[in-house]
Structure formats: C-alpha cells, structure tokens
Amino acid sequence: xxxxxxxxxxxxxxxxxxxxxxxxxxxxxxxxxxxxxxxxxxxxxxxxxxxxxxxxxxxxxxxxxxxxxxxxxxxxxxxxxxxxxxxxxxxxxxxxxxxxxxxxxxxx
Amino acid sequence: xxxxxxxxxxxxxxxxxxxxxxxxxxxxxxxxxxxxxxxxxxxxxxxxxxxxxxxxxxxxxxxxxxxxxxxxxxxxxxxxxxxxxxxxxxxxxxxxxxxxxxxxxxxxxxxxxxxxxxxxxxx
Numbered sequence: 001x002x003x004x005x006x007x008x009x010x011x012x013x014x015x016x017x018x019x020x021x022x023x024x025x026x027x028x029x030x031x032x033x034x035x036x037x038x039x040x041x042x043x044x045x046x047x048x049x050x051x052x053x054x055x056x057x058x059x060x061x062x063x064x065x066x067x068x069x070x071x072x073x074x075x076x077x078x079x080x081x082x083x084x085x086x087x088x089x090x091x092x093x094x095x096x097x098x099x100x101x102x103x104x105x106x107x108x
Numbered sequence: 109x110x111x112x113x114x115x116x117x118x119x120x121x122x123x124x125x126x127x128x129x130x131x132x133x134x135x136x137x138x139x140x141x142x143x144x145x146x147x148x149x150x151x152x153x154x155x156x157x158x159x160x161x162x163x164x165x166x167x168x169x170x171x172x173x174x175x176x177x178x179x180x181x182x183x184x185x186x187x188x189x190x191x192x193x194x195x196x197x198x199x200x201x202x203x204x205x206x207x208x209x210x211x212x213x214x215x216x217x218x219x220x221x222x223x224x225x226x227x228x229x230x231x
Contacts, residue, residue, distance in 0.1 A: 033217075037155075056219065092217050102154050
C-alpha cells in the first residue's frame with residue numbers, strides 16, 4: 001500500500017500568514033488522485049481538495065493544492081481564524097486508499 | 109442536502125462483534141458514481157479506511173481488516189451497515205460513514221461525511 005508522509009507535524013503560524021503543507025507518497029500516485037481534508041476538534045473531516053488541485057464545493061479560493069507523482073502541497077494563502085485545524089492528505093489512485101498522519105496548523 | 113448519520117452501540121465487549129448502521133437522507137444510496145463506506149479514527153490518531161460498498165452489493169475492504177469486516181447495503185431503507193468481528197481495545201475509535209466519490213481508473217475520495225460515532229471496546 002502507498003504510505004503518505006505529511007510534514008511538518010505541526011505548523012505554528014499567525015492569522016494572515018501563508019501556510020504550506022507537504023504530503024509525500026512512498027510511490028507515485030496515479031492520475032494525481034490525491035485529496036486534502038480539514039478536521040477540527042470533535043468534527044468529521046471536510047473535503048477541501050481532490051484531484052490534487054480541484055477545490056471542493058464551497059471551499060474558499062485561499063486553499064489551493066498542487067503537485068504530482070510523489071510530492072503534493074496544500075497552500076493556504078492567508079490564514080483565517082477558522083483555518084486552524086488538522087489537515088490530512090489521502091491518495092485514491094491505488095487500493096487500499098490511505099491517509100497521511102496529518103499536519104496540525106496552530107495559532108502562534 | 110445529503111446527510112449521513114451513524115447509529116449503533118457505543119460500547120462493545122472484547123471478542124464480540126461491532127455493528128453500526130449509516131442512514132442516508134436527502135439523496136439516494138442507489139446513485140451511480142458513488143460508493144458508500146466507513147472510516148475510523150482511534151483517539152488522538154489519524155484516519156483509517158475500513159471498506160466500501162456499491163448499491164449493487166459490490167464491496168472493497170482494507171486488507172488489514174478484511175478477515176473481520178462485513179459491509180452490507182439495504183437500498184429499501186437507504187442504509188448501509190458495518191460489522192467488525194472479534195473486536196479488541198485496538199478497535200476503539202470514532203467510526204465515520206461517508207459517501208465515496210469514485211474516480212475513473214482509480215478509487216475514491218470522501219466528499220460527504222457523517223458526524224461520527226464513538227465506539228469503545230471494553231468489558
């Protein structure tokens with residue numbers, strides 16, 4: 001199975017700053033089938049990005065995804081207070097689908 | 109607006125079978141392009157995909173759990189269910205049901221999630 005490694009584990013930033021989150025796969029993710037989710041405490045994950053770069057319905061354009069092959073990035077251009085959360089990547093090019101371990105974006 | 113709601117016992121004894129049901133409202137479970145499935149999250153940890161089912165009954169399971177997992181569907185009730193046998197404390201987690209959006213030539217991402225239900229395995 002494909003192992004996804006997210007870095008950093010924790011990102012400490014201030015509102016208004018830019019956040020760059022990394023997701024690296026143990027082997028190439030076919031067709032750039034990579035998704036990103038946001039999870040806040042006590043809530044279910046919410047789909048942000050699919051197909052590496054396509055925003056899900058209702059997701060603000062400050063969220064963007066990029067990458068291909070084994071290296072993917074989620075960028076939040078200007079952090080809003082509601083963006084402080086844990087972010088997970090997920091590959092769905094191979095079975096079983098797998099998730100990364102998460103990156104926590106916390107308020108500095 | 110599509111909604112998913114998990115239901116089932118919050119406490120299961122070791123070696124017994126965990127059983128959960130997901131009720132889909134605001135849409136049909138028989139929609140094409142979608143599978144329906146389960147993901148779990150142990151306390152303080154990340155997400156683990158358990159398995160999925162199509163309305164026709166076709167299933168995919170995570171190999172790490174395959175020997176213990178059964179997912180079934182009841183289209184007349186717009187529900188699908190999870191059974192996980194021979195549970196241990198390691199199966200304690202929040203269990204989410206989710207709509208799985210199928211990608212051509214690939215598998216799926218999860219675009220609609222239930223709120224999750226906590227299941228504790230303890231005697």
